[in-house]
Structures are given as C-alpha cells and as structure tokens.
Amino acid sequence: MAIVGKDDVIEYTLAALFSGGHILIEDVPGIGKTTLARSLAYSLDCEFRRIQFTPDLMPSDITGIHYYNQHNGEFEFRPGPVISQVVLADEINRATPRTQSALLEAMAERQVTVDQDTVLLPAPFIVLATQNPIELEGTFPLPEAQIDRFLLRLRLGYPSEGDENAMLERFEDADPLTSLQPAATADDVVRIQGLVRQVYIDPVLRNYLVQVIRATREHPDVELGASPRATLGLYRCAQALAGIRGQQYVTPDDIKTLATPALAHRVILKSMARLRERSQESVVNEVLEAQSVPI
Structure with a gap:
C-alpha cells in the first residue's frame, strides 16, 4: 500500500468511484493528494492523467485539439x-x-465536445481535483456549477505519529507506487458500478434522505441549499458505501456518514452567517440533528 492510514478517506474514494461521482480534495500541500489519485489508478489498472492547472492553461489543453496533419492533408483530433x-x-x-x-461537460455527461466532434470518455471515469484552502493568492473560486459536480469534498489531514513513522518505513527503500499491483481491472469497476444500484434502500430511509436534503434549503443561515444532483449523488454513494461494507441494504448511519462530505461544499451560507463564522459543516450537522432518524 502507498497510503498509510486514512482508511475512511480511501473508503469514501471508493464509494465515489463505484457510484460514478467525482471528488474534490481540499487540503494543504504535501498531504498525499497526488499519491491517493495515482494509487487508485494503479490499483485498478486504469489510465491515469494529471493536469496541472495554472492561470495560462487553456480549455483546449484539457479537452484536446484538431490539428492539421501535413502527411495526409487532413485535420486529426489529438485528445487532451x-x-x-x-x-x-x-x-x-x-x-x-x-x-x-472545460471540465463541466466531462464530469456531468462523460463526454467532451471539440469543435463539431463529440468524444465519449472511457469507463470508469473519475476526476479527483485538489485545491489549497490556505494559499488563495492568484486563485479563482470555483463556480457553483463546478462545485456541484463534485460528489464528495474530502480532507486528508495530517497523519498520526504512528502513521507518519510507518510512512517513513514504507518509503525507506523505494516508492511503493513502483511496485503497486492491480487489485482489479477497469471492467471490474464498471461491473461493480452496476451492482451498486442493486443495494436495497428502504422507502422510509429514502424519504429520510430527501428530508435531509430539503432541510439544507430551508435552514435560516443558508442562501442556497443542496441541489437535486446532490440528492441523487448521496443516494448512489450511500448504496456504494453499504456495498463496500458488505451490507445488502443501506442504513441510516451510511447516510449520516456521507452527509457532510457530500453536502457541506454545496451549501452556500448567507453573508451574515459567514460574518458570525458559521461553517458549512456545522449547518449540515445541525440539519442531521434536527431530523428524526428512522428505526
């Protein structure tokens, strides 16, 4: 393994992957965000690409371009x-x-459009985006449409003392990524994504999930609550998490566990709430505490 500790983050990452969602990792540099993405790709024998976002990056640098091939005298597509x-x-x-x-269409519709051509993306497809919440100079806040396309927002946090020592031992001789062997294939992931939809969720629990979502829109400190996309995303992710844990059905704890990483980044607080230093996480926690959990 290349990641030491952080079992909950790994579990959430797999749940997002198996439910077809994307992840926003918001944390300081050096925590292991890139290692997490590379480990996921290598463990599943999937194609991995890294895009370093900078102010001079163009949309075509992400999606690809049509270029003129002088050998055959035709325009050809070079994928991004x-x-x-x-x-x-x-x-x-x-x-x-x-x-x-440039990522909006890819994340929502699993395709990119370049000029007049539409290119379907391979399956599975997942975007793991990172941003530093501390160093904000020279950055551009993500628009709501972009943020809403991320199923989960995760924070890795610093490792414990024991995990940090274990990390040094694991990286002492060589980078573990160089010897990481696939535990599954891309076809296995696609098959699991289909199986996830078969995990049972009781209608009463489904109604509880909807009530939690709607309560974020009615909270007095919230200007804009979670979207219907969040409702569907949390539903699928809860099914995936239950399946990962070996359950045949979703429990209230599955929904409560995922509520903060799935909803907090989608909640936009009112200006007065921000002045009172309210956090998105605290609002979601209040919503959960206010809702009666079905037994």
Missing part, C-alpha cells in the same frame, strides 16, 4: 488529458473560470 479514466486536476482553482468550465 481529460480523455482518460482517472484524472487528477491539480490545484484546480488556479485556472481561470473559462478553463475550469
């Missing part, structure tokens, strides 16, 4: 790095909104 299976969008908030928008 987004046409892959596991895509790391590193420091996504350092690119301009125009460039960020």
Whole structure:
C-alpha cells in the first residue's frame, strides 16, 4: 500500500468511484493528494492523467485539439488529458473560470465536445481535483456549477505519529507506487458500478434522505441549499458505501456518514452567517440533528 492510514478517506474514494461521482480534495500541500489519485489508478489498472492547472492553461489543453496533419492533408483530433479514466486536476482553482468550465461537460455527461466532434470518455471515469484552502493568492473560486459536480469534498489531514513513522518505513527503500499491483481491472469497476444500484434502500430511509436534503434549503443561515444532483449523488454513494461494507441494504448511519462530505461544499451560507463564522459543516450537522432518524 502507498497510503498509510486514512482508511475512511480511501473508503469514501471508493464509494465515489463505484457510484460514478467525482471528488474534490481540499487540503494543504504535501498531504498525499497526488499519491491517493495515482494509487487508485494503479490499483485498478486504469489510465491515469494529471493536469496541472495554472492561470495560462487553456480549455483546449484539457479537452484536446484538431490539428492539421501535413502527411495526409487532413485535420486529426489529438485528445487532451481529460480523455482518460482517472484524472487528477491539480490545484484546480488556479485556472481561470473559462478553463475550469472545460471540465463541466466531462464530469456531468462523460463526454467532451471539440469543435463539431463529440468524444465519449472511457469507463470508469473519475476526476479527483485538489485545491489549497490556505494559499488563495492568484486563485479563482470555483463556480457553483463546478462545485456541484463534485460528489464528495474530502480532507486528508495530517497523519498520526504512528502513521507518519510507518510512512517513513514504507518509503525507506523505494516508492511503493513502483511496485503497486492491480487489485482489479477497469471492467471490474464498471461491473461493480452496476451492482451498486442493486443495494436495497428502504422507502422510509429514502424519504429520510430527501428530508435531509430539503432541510439544507430551508435552514435560516443558508442562501442556497443542496441541489437535486446532490440528492441523487448521496443516494448512489450511500448504496456504494453499504456495498463496500458488505451490507445488502443501506442504513441510516451510511447516510449520516456521507452527509457532510457530500453536502457541506454545496451549501452556500448567507453573508451574515459567514460574518458570525458559521461553517458549512456545522449547518449540515445541525440539519442531521434536527431530523428524526428512522428505526
């Protein structure tokens, strides 16, 4: 293994992958965000591409271009790095909104349109984007349409003392990524994505999920609550998490566990709430506490 500890983050990452979602990793540099993305790709024998977002990055640098081939006298398509299976969008908030928008179609519809051609993306397809919440100079905030396309927002955090020592031992001789062997294939992931939809969720629990989503829109400190896309995403992710844990059905704990990483980044607080230093996570926690959990 290349990642030491962080079992919950790995579990959430797999749940997002198996439910067809994307992940926004918001944390300081050096935590292991790139290692997590590369480990996921190598473990699943998937094609991996990294896009380093910078202010001068153009949309065509992501989606690809048509170029003139002088040998045959025809225009040919040169695919961009987004046409892959596991895509790391590193420091996504350092690119301009125009460039960020190049990911919108890919993340929502699993395709990219270049000129008059539409190119379908390979399956599975997942975007893991990173951003540094501390160093904001020279960055562009992600628009709501972009943020809403991320199923989960995760934070890795610093490792414990024991995990940090274990990391040194694991990296002492060589980079573990160089010897990482696939545990499954891309076809296995696609098959699991189909099986996830068969995990049972009781209608009463489904109604509880909807009530939680709707309560984020009615909270007095919230200007814009979670979208219907969030409802469907949380539903699928709860099914995936239950399947990963070996359950045949979704439990209330599955939904409560995923509520903060799936909803907090989608909640836009009112200006007065921000002045009172309210956090998105605290609002989601209040919503969960206010809702009666079905037994």
